[in-house]
Amino acid sequence: MKVRKQNISFLKSGSGSLNSRIMLPITWVRELGLSQEEREVYIYQIGEEIVIRKTPMNFDKKEAAKIAFEEVKQIILTKQYIEHVEIIEIIKTIIDSYFFNIEEKERNDKVVALVSVLRDSFLDKKYEFVLDNKKQYFFDKEKYNFKTVEELEKYFQISHEKI
Structure with a gap:
């Protein structure tokens, strides 16, 4: 270097x-x-x-997951939780930075693959999640012990109009 x-x-x-x-x-x-x-x-x-x-980066699922994990971690540090749809948007942005003119199906396949790697990273770390039929949130399990989406939303006073 x-x-x-x-x-x-x-x-x-x-x-x-x-x-x-x-x-x-x-x-x-x-x-x-x-x-x-x-x-x-x-x-x-x-x-x-x-x-x-000089040339575009090659897509590396683990490297992309590492980048996504760092971005998600920063959001959790700031607002204490992150909703799954926000994670998907971060991942789409990362994939778009690797690829130019990517087809929608290929992009979606890469998003799904990256989500699974990222989710494994979360479960290996200090993060936990709660989910219901419509929403899923990740949070720091060392700070909080939510059992349901409703508990998390009530604690952080998340209104359903924003979601």
Whole structure:
């Protein structure tokens, strides 16, 4: 791994909006196979990291689940629970960042696969879930001991209009 400390430049456009720019060492750019003719890159934000690649990332179910798990964990730390549909949205966003122009059926297959890996990650960790016919919530089982969706919703005062 190569490391270089850089500053980011912040520029104001003519319309007043703020843009940022960072200079990359030309040797690194060349090592990626980039040039003035071949300058297309894929940029990913993964947690607190920014990854720049010449080619798109290959889908790795475990790596994608790790990314999803970290995002879900942050939400649980903030609001103490997360609903299953929110997890699905996070997973769809992650899958969309791996693939461009993916067909709906393939996307859904990948979502299902990723949900199962993520759910196993949750069950191996300190998270628990409650579910009923319509909703499923995950929460920190070291802090809470909910047996039903109703208990969780009542405790956090979740109104049914929002759901």
